Amino acid sequence: MDSEWVNTSLGLNVIPFHPASYDQAPVKKQLELEGDYTKVFEGHASVKQEAAASHVLTEELNRISLENKKLTEMLASLCENYTNLQSHVKELMITKQQSSDQNDLATNFNKKRKPDSEDYSNMIGLTSTETSSISDEEYGCKRPKENMNLKISRVYVRTEASDTRLIVKDGYQWRKYGQKVTRDNPSPRAYYKCSFAPSCQVKKKVQKSAENPCVLVATYEGEHNHMHPETRAEVTLIGSISPNQQLSPLSPSMPKRTSPVPTFSCDKNNNLSPREIEGAPPAFQQFLVQQMASSLTKDPNFASALAAAMSGRFSDHSRMGNW
């Protein structure tokens, strides 16, 4: 990730230009009071009032600018750390690839078909879930032509050795379409498609590691072209409690899913249901996402909550020494 991609102007606590429902903004209240005051005492007092108001505004602006700057710096350092970490992981993987290639040459190990030859040496410090993105070249072996431009990533999940369920909970909704016992592994491999198929073509294979039955290996092919269901649920809920919108009723019969997602129907305010949004053209979906993002960033409550959450998370991470 490049820090330049990130628009750091979150507009946190920025004084709203649309006074619709921001009664809680102290500056605005003060200005309103002052406005009433100046109506009564016009004349010399108004100059003082204006000066005081502009002073308050300037102070507030300075404070916000400082806050924004701080957040920008934090974000920049976060991006830098991320980039460093990513390049370090890449280096490790390349080193490992080279050493395994040398081993292969030395032992003249001939494998007819081994596109999924697994290497768990990068599971250093694995706790619950460890992800590694692998490009097609790094993936090493031949892939079908149509999958050459697919992004392939792996997730290793620690599980009970006795647990025969091939389930990796990643928040997305998957539909199982096959299971197969492969030659090189006594444990069966489960095949999943994203439940938003055919609009989302992401596939997932889940199989226990042949070497370590305590580890589930989930191989993802492709990238989701929709929001993470949990994120989407949160956004939908946040949106639904805004004063301008009416709460849409939850569907009474929630379908069985690996991760529950509230389903909303189109109500009298013409709020779209997820199904309609999914069926909409990509450009319209993009527009909806932008609308949601802009309405959220304009909301001072959301902005301050986000700032608080971010600062809390940063302090948590710095305490844990993960940076």
Added chain:
DNA sequence: CGGCTTTGACCGGCGC
């Protein structure tokens, strides 16, 4: 009744 899982059949790529 709709959606999900299971599982045997089928298909296509690859090596010989």
Added chain:
DNA sequence: GCGCCGGTCAAAGCCG
């Protein structure tokens, strides 16, 4: 061309 193998399909069954 044949056999092996991984991946996918689709009918049947299950479940809430």
